[in-house]
Amino acid sequence: MLFDLDGTLLDSVYQHVLAWREVLETFGIPLSIWRIHRRIGMSGGLFLRALVRETGRALTAADADRLRDLHAGAYSRRLGEVKPLPGAQQLLDMLTAQGVPWAIATSGSDATARRSLALLRVDPHVPVITRDQVAYAKPNPDLFLAAAEALGKPIADSFVVGDSVWDQLAAQRAHALGVGVLSGGYGREELESAGAYRVYDDPQDLLNHIDELGIRTHS
Amino acid sequence: MLFDLDGTLLDSVYQHVLAWREVLETFGIPLSIWRIHRRIGMSGGLFLRALVRETGRALTAADADRLRDLHAGAYSRRLGEVKPLPGAQQLLDMLTAQGVPWAIATSGSDATARRSLALLRVDPHVPVITRDQVAYAKPNPDLFLAAAEALGKPIADSFVVGDSVWDQLAAQRAHALGVGVLSGGYGREELESAGAYRVYDDPQDLLNHIDELGIRTHS
Numbered sequence: 001m002l003f004d005l006d007g008t009l010l011d012s013v014y015q016h017v018l019a020w021r022e023v024l025e026t027f028g029i030p031l032s033i034w035r036i037h038r039r040i041g042m043s044g045g046l047f048l049r050a051l052v053r054e055t056g057r058a059l060t061a062a063d064a065d066r067l068r069d070l071h072a073g074a075y076s077r078r079l080g081e082v083k084p085l086p087g088a089q090q091l092l093d094m095l096t097a098q099g100v101p102w103a104i105a106t107s108g109s110d111a112t113a114r115r116s117l118a119l120l121r122v123d124p125h126v127p128v129i130t131r132d133q134v135a136y137a138k139p140n141p142d143l144f145l146a147a148a149e150a151l152g153k154p155i156a157d158s159f160v161v162g163d164s165v166w167d168q169l170a171a172q173r174a175h176a177l178g179v180g181v182l183s184g185g186y187g188r189e190e191l192e193s194a195g196a197y198r199v200y201d202d203p204q205d206l207l208n209h210i211d212e213l214g215i216r217t218h219s
Numbered sequence: 220m221l222f223d224l225d226g227t228l229l230d231s232v233y234q235h236v237l238a239w240r241e242v243l244e245t246f247g248i249p250l251s252i253w254r255i256h257r258r259i260g261m262s263g264g265l266f267l268r269a270l271v272r273e274t275g276r277a278l279t280a281a282d283a284d285r286l287r288d289l290h291a292g293a294y295s296r297r298l299g300e301v302k303p304l305p306g307a308q309q310l311l312d313m314l315t316a317q318g319v320p321w322a323i324a325t326s327g328s329d330a331t332a333r334r335s336l337a338l339l340r341v342d343p344h345v346p347v348i349t350r351d352q353v354a355y356a357k358p359n360p361d362l363f364l365a366a367a368e369a370l371g372k373p374i375a376d377s378f379v380v381g382d383s384v385w386d387q388l389a390a391q392r393a394h395a396l397g398v399g400v401l402s403g404g405y406g407r408e409e410l411e412s413a414g415a416y417r418v419y420d421d422p423q424d425l426l427n428h429i430d431e432l433g434i435r436t437h438s
Contacts, residue, residue: 011251
């Protein structure tokens with residue numbers, strides 16, 4: 001099982017949204033909050049390209065780097081409000097106990113992911129793939145492909161668990177089965193349209209229905 | 220045309236979400252942020268009842284009043300970040316100029332609505348119906364029925380414009396036609412499933428496609 005991080009294991013999407021909003025405002029780029037929300041989880045580079053196109057505001061490569069840095073800072077300041085989603089730790093612990101291989105693959109940077117991951121108990125041997133380790137983040141398939149490779153498992157036998165349409169699209173491109181969670185604030189139908197094989201409320205709901213994925217637990 | 224306020228004319232949903240989250244935390248009620256988001260726009264009383272049921276935490280009537288007061292305060296402190304949605308003022312001005320009757324109907328209180336409405340130019344003769352003026356807020360139809368009555372127009376000839384499923388459900392119960400906007404952060408399909416006749420991105424997009432509602436503008 002290959003997990004996205006923000007909105008999937010951590011209740012952190014709204015903090016990312018408001019961090020981007022604060023940073024874009026300081027750059028004089030007014031963008032409605034829902035439009036930012038719908039882009040969380042995609043590659044930061046693609047996010048900024050879409051911004052340029054939609055707002056008509058030109059951004060240099062230096063501007064884009066600065067925006068990404070400012071966002072990392074603005075998100076860090078909100079990290080105190082971030083918590084694991086209900087059932088996240090229990091789901092990961094169950095998979096570990098049952099010998100089901102799992103990894104984390106996030107469009108975030110190494111630095112941000114490391115700070116976020118401190119909120120969960122994750123054994124150091126668990127692969128954590130960030131955008132610093134691949135050429136392209138989501139919706140490109142690279143993050144999930146690298147995560148499956150790090151586990152030594154075929155991607156086509158993997159589940160990708162994510163809250164955003166970018167996870168589901170990346171799962172399709174990687175030839176994995178996408179499983180959606182509503183805990184990032186997308187609607188069920190958006191995730192289904194993007195290819196989710198099944199959609200759960202949050203990690204707790206996924207854990208309660210783990211049989212539906214054909215994962216057999218042994219006590 | 221009968222307009223919801225938060226998420227429909229104002230970019231204020233995320234501020235309401237975080238205000239509720241802050242207040243619930245101080246009461247020791249941990250609730251994932253997306254679950255709060257999906258309840259914004261419904262009656263505060265129904266919101267708190269759902270909370271009691273889902274979290275198993277008992278709330279007295281005094282607790283509920285206190286929570287509502289605290290939320291009003293927490294939202295007010297975030298009001299400085301709230302802006303009109305793109306096209307909101309232009310849409311309202313166009314309707315006024317064309318002689319199309321319109322009103323505002325919000326599940327919020329008089330006090331909060333008044334503060335929020337200061338962000339828009341709204342002529343004092345425009346009816347503004349709040350939860351203080353009706354027995355039940357959304358998804359009950361009362362707010363929209365009262366708004367149509369204040370305009371002296373039949374509800375069955377009215378459009379209800381709103382960002383949440385609660386607006387769309389209230390529109391159905393009122394026998395009005397619901398028009399959705401995505402600017403509150405719901406997905407298009409959620410609004411369509413709740414009965415939206417048509418869904419636009421935001422007030423600007425609705426204004427650009429006003430012909431689709433059969434509203435004829437004359438220059």
